[in-house]
Amino acid sequence: MTDVWILGGTGRSARAITAELQNRGIRPVLVGRDAARLAAAANGLPTLVARSVGETADAIRRDRPAVVVNTIGPFTTTAAPLLDACLPSSDYLDLANDLAAVSATLRRGDDFAAAGRTAVTGAGFGVTATESVVVKLCQGRPVPRRVRVDMVPSMAVEAGVVGDALAGTIVEGLPGVEGGGRFQGRRYRNGRLVAGKLAGEPIRLVLPDGSAVVTASMPLGELMAAQRASGAADVVSASSEAPSSPVARAILPAATALLTIGAVRALARRRLAKVRFKAAPPPRDHSWGHAVVDWADGTTREGWLRVGEAQAWTGTVPAEVVRRLLDGEGKPGAHTPAALFGPALAESCGGEYLIVGDDVAARPRS
Ligand SMILES: NC(=O)c1ccc[n+]([C@@H]2O[C@H](COP(=O)([O-])OP(=O)(O)OC[C@H]3O[C@@H](n4cnc5c(N)ncnc54)[C@H](OP(=O)(O)O)[C@@H]3O)[C@@H](O)[C@H]2O)c1
Structure with a gap:
């Protein structure tokens, strides 16, 4: 067929x-x-x-x-x-x-x-854009020591509701992922998945177009993709969509602790699925995948992938x-x-x- x-x-x-x-x-x-x-x-x-x-x-x-x-x-x-x-x-x-x-x-x-x-x-967008930069930066080079990837999507929003699929992905956390709890972040340290902070390690990233965004760590698929693509022992994945303001980061541990209760999780999922959002144009002309790769000899390479609407x-x-x-x-x-x-x-x-x-x-x- x-x-x-x-x-x-x-x-x-x-x-x-x-x-x-x-x-x-x-x-x-x-x-x-x-x-x-x-x-x-x-x-x-x-x-x-x-x-x-x-x-x-x-x-x-x-x-x-x-x-x-x-x-x-x-x-x-x-x-x-x-x-x-x-x-x-x-x-x-x-x-x-x-x-x-x-x-x-x-x-x-x-x-x-x-x-x-x-x-x-x-x-x-996220996995492909960030891992592509890692593969590009690492081509023909020895295994690096450390990698950080950042995804910066620019997306048009269609009017509608969040929906059950996205609500489920957000609220259900990381069931069955080694190295930490369901509602903890993850990073790689010494080649292993370990617990990390949700929305931790924030940086202000100046994009090649001159605009700036804040990215913070999120345990997304790009974390594993970047580790597998590079072989690096120490890997962090971050996103401009992470709640990186100091207030949001302060609230996050309490909010995620509540989600460990099954009934709260089910309620939050139902409520979140019904949240409506308005149509909005993409916030910038391009979406970006970004990676910084460090080698043990002190070499650092940084790269971007520029694409259109995510x-x-x-x-x-x-x-x-x-x-x-x-x-x-x-x-x-x-x-x-x-x-x-x-x-x-x-x-x-x-x-x-x-x-x-x-x-x-x-x-x-x-
Ligand atoms: N990796 C990325 O960058 C990226 C980007 C965009 C989206 N996504 C993910 O891709 C998924 C789809 O996103 P979307 O924006 O296309 O969502 P969407 O517009 O809500 O479409 C979801 C589709 O799945 C169907 N569906 C939902 N639950 C189902 C079920 N239990 N059995 C059979 N069909 C079911 C819906 O069918 P009905 O019409 O019958 O309801 C609809 O056709 C989401 O999980 C989203 O998070 C990932």
Whole structure:
């Protein structure tokens, strides 16, 4: 089979991925729970109704599509049954960027390798943009000692509600991630995942366009991707979306302590899912992935990846990865995108590298 299935076919990410697949001459099948909404989204593309993740898994086993694109969050819940269904016949891709889901999918690498199939996780903006810079900076060099990655998305916001998938990802914390508690941060120290502060290690980062943002540590999928891409023993991942103000950082420990209570978590998830937000334009022209890599001999390299609006890029990267998988360029196992296809993947999706010392002047970090 050469079919590409997009699960969650009525959603925002699915729309962006579908458009980019069609730009590459690929007609996907949109899979979703509601026939009428699917038909409205499909615009003439084939559709398949599956009313739950379980039904979707059964359909994958029955029809054996070539590639399954999973846009149904939270991926900590949906990825495992869909990964199972993909074996032994289908390649798999998802948009996870939470550490729990990315690490769980990467742990399935041996199963996918044994079946000769490829699973790609983290195929959205954050993981791909930051890990691409790390791969670029580390190419042809020895294993570095320390890496910090920062993701700075610029996103247009569609009016709507937060929704259960995102609420679940935020509220459920890091179930099953080694090195610390469910509601603690993470970093790598001495090659191991250990507990870290949520929204810790803040820095003011001056972007190559001259504007400034504050980034602070977040235990996202980019943490594991950066460690695997570099081999560094000491790794931190940070985001401009982290609540980095002193007040927010003071409140965070108490708030996360409350979330350890299951009933509070369920209530918070229901409440958060219903929170409405207004439409807003992207805050800046570009989204940025950033990395600083330190080697034991005192060498430091810093680089950026400049891309456009982050959600649009989260349509482009999966589509380009799917095209490559269909063309037989995948490698059996489970991977993040730039670990699989190298730093050129981001460039083929319209990204541009700026390497400090090569292309741009060093910017102050404080
Ligand atoms: N890594 C990144 O950079 C990145 C970027 C964007 C999004 N994401 C993640 O990707 C996911 C999708 O985001 P989105 O903005 O596309 O969300 P969205 O617009 O809300 O779309 C979600 C889709 O999933 C479907 N769905 C939800 N729960 C389902 C279930 N239990 N069974 C079957 N289908 C279900 C929905 O179907 P119905 O129409 O039937 O409700 C909808 O089609 C989220 O988890 C988000 O956090 C990651």
